[in-house]
């Protein structure tokens with residue numbers, strides 16, 4: 001009996017049992033009362049944690065990405081990677097007013113590009129009168145250049161890149177990337193760009209006197225025919241160009257190799273002061289290999305340094321060679337390769353080299369239109385600079401600083417002229 005009393009039948013216990021003042025013993029005997037709130041609390045904590053992680057995720061990614069791009073110093077690896085990334089049209093918003101790279105592609109152009117404005121395609125279409133043929137001012141390997149007037153009245157040169165995939169994309173990104181960080185009076189200024197859907201356009205300051213090639217070889221283009229440049233203007237252009245390359249090679253860190261320095265990439269302002277353009281093929285020098293970069297051979301025949309053309313080894317001295325070729329062109333008025341000339345004169349550098357260093361023959365090679373405009377002493381000095389720049393042995397070519405220093409005294413002699421302003425040193429470090 002006793003046993004029966006102490007252990008009531010389960011049914012009876014369930015229905016009519018009222019707990020006495022047993023305290024903890026009741027909870028202990030009902031574990032669900034502890035487990036259920038604990039599980040709910042745990043779920044709540046997990047939910048809040050997830051919410052916090054989600055909210056923090058976006059900004060954190062942006063910071064990491066922009067840091068990465070800033071640390072990258074335009075490494076070619078990154079650029080080519082970016083180049084292929086951005087060809088995916090799926091990621092472009094159909095209505096791009098802001099920088100497309102800002103969030104999704106890890107390329108915080110807006111934040112980095114002081115002064116480079118972002119344009120919509122529509123804005124540039126309006127500026128160029130629907131990219132009308134009457135506004136075409138140039139046509140190069142990568143795109144067509146239009147004269148355009150922005151709605152604030154600024155006259156610009158708008159380069160509409162061909163839609164040819166990776167290479168065009170790469171040149172676009174490189175040009176925006178470099179020009180928005182490099183500021184020098186001898187480099188053509190980038191006012192803005194457009195990356196609206198598949199369109200890629202660059203907006204530059206307008207250079208009213210076109211390019212040096214048109215002037216040197218009197219190439220009539222889009223209704224303009226130019227008069228030959230005089231000796232002093234040529235010297236000043238030579239100094240401006242030397243300063244542009246000096247800036248890229250010696251005042252930028254790491255140094256930048258232009259890789260396509262030639263007369264059509266030297267643009268002239270209303271005063272015939274020169275600025276260097278076209279950075280789509282530029283390369284950043286390597287600190288590890290004495291500034292040498294191994295790369296695909298790109299550039300323009302006639303201006304390529306022999307060691308670069310044959311091995312792909314690119315250094316700042318490759319640009320010095322190209323500069324020497326342009327200086328030769330300024331002196332002689334001849335193009336680097338001209339099969340119409342008599343035999344022995346086809347290749348400018350081979351024809352000119354022996355004359356450049358020969359006092360008796362040096363005058364023979366000067367552009368006939370310059371007759372009577374220079375002293376023999378000055379000519380010998382300029383010829384010597386050209387000769388040393390185009391020599392086959394890259395190591396013996398001078399630094400652009402040396403070229404600048406050699407040209408300054410000659411330009412200072414300009415009748416009634418003054419020395420061109422010193423180049424700005426306000427480049428960003430990267």
Ligand SMILES: Nc1ncnc2c1ncn2[C@@H]1O[C@H](COP(=O)(O)OP(=O)(O)OP(=O)(O)O)[C@@H](O)[C@H]1O
Nearest residue numbers: 137138139140141142145157204205206207211264
């Ligand atoms: N900012 C500018 N102001 C005035 N004219 C310009 C400007 N930029 C380019 N041009 C003109 O447009 C032309 C074409 O330029 P672009 O750089 O596309 O090709 P290119 O230099 O002639 O040839 P390449 O494709 O081999 O570099 C230039 O030669 C120049 O006459």
Ligand SMILES: [Mg+2]
Nearest residue numbers: 140264265278
């Ligand atoms: Mg060009």
